[in-house]
Amino acid sequence: MRSADRTQSFDDGRGAGTVLGFPLDGFSLFQSLLLSFAAAFFTFFLTTFVAIISLLVWNVLGGHNVNFADTYRYVGLPAGLLVLVVALPYFGALWIRAKMRK
Secondary structure, three states, X not given: OOHHHHHHHHOOOOOOOEEOXXXXXXXXXXHHHHHHHXXXXXXXXXXXXXXXHHHHHHHHXXXXXXXXXXXXXXXXXXXXXXXXXXXXXXXXXXHHHHHHHO
């Protein structure tokens, strides 16, 4: 088999993209929902961690007394919900596109 024949069998021209090397084609509904909620979960905890560390520095160096619960309410929750609102339609569209191809 020639080299051109082998590459043609792997690339069927559908244009499925990748994110960080992971193919974005062929997700099931469960996988799409899981990826959406995992992205929101990760974003919530990462932004909350950064906000807590930043608030700790702010409180110690500035002599302030800001409540650490504000980091969850005003930073982590909005960031997690924003990612969820963006990720659900994105991964849902990928799932619908995969269903329409079959």
